[in-house]
Amino acid sequence: MIQTKKSLGGYGLIAPVFVISLLTSHSSTKAQDQTVHIQKKSAVAGLNYLLYVPEDATPNERLPLLLFLHGGGEGGNDIEKVKTHGPPKLIAAGKKFPFIVVSPQNPSETQFWDDQQVLRLLNELETSLPVDRSRVYLTGLSRGAFAAWRLAIQNPDRFAALVPICGGGYAPYAKRITEIPVWVFHGQKDNVIPVVESERMVKALEAAGGEVKFTVYPDAKHDAWSETYDNPELYHWLMQQSRSRGEP
DSSP, X not given: OOOOOOOOOOOOOOEESSOSOHHHHGGGSSOXXXXXXXXXXXXXXXXXXXXXXXXXXXXXXXXXXXEEEOOGGGOSSOGGGGGGSHHHHHHHTTOOOSSEEEEEOOSOSSSOOOHHHHHHHHHHHHHHSOEEEEEEEEEEETHHHHHHHHHXXXXXXXXXXEEEESOOOOGGGXXXXXXXXXEEEEETTOSSSOTHHHXXXXXXXXXXXXXXXXXXXXXXXXXXXXXXXXXXXXXXHHHTOOOTTOOO
């Protein structure tokens, strides 16, 4: 399935970090459209992260949550680097999402994501935020896409949808996530992570009876994420996904 994606509608307000009741305090910032930069570390997971909560959310509303895992170039201890690509970049530019967006930073510039560390952060935020646990979505690009595949495979009952971009995984384990709707993206001319890495996962999912969509950009190299995250259809698709057995 080959698709070329275009523009994305409006999206807004970013706040990195440990939540102190953003749902009630975000309106007291200097301006609703102001980007708030606060760098803190999760006491439980030991990760810096960016947190976005929709401006029109109410304290009693349960919201979907999108967990975004960045690529290899954004690791380290400078949280601003996480805004280089993907949803954090769009949010920093003033775009608005209909769900909570959590964007942790891999503290290592060279090592792969620590999957259990990411999971501890997600556990923490699901406790401190009004998250609809039946609608937790997972996405990542490049190194973050490899981590997204692993997290989903290790926790097949946790996520309502998976969106890995220019990544790959261990195909024999794909059968564990046949119940998770998956939309995979890759550039045909990727010279960093060959498209075959995604193709293996897609074929394994299809063979196991999984629900998977596969978009290959025929002229794209490694950057398959810009068009993907600029695509309003992606977010419409995400919002349609829910785990029927998920917690309220």
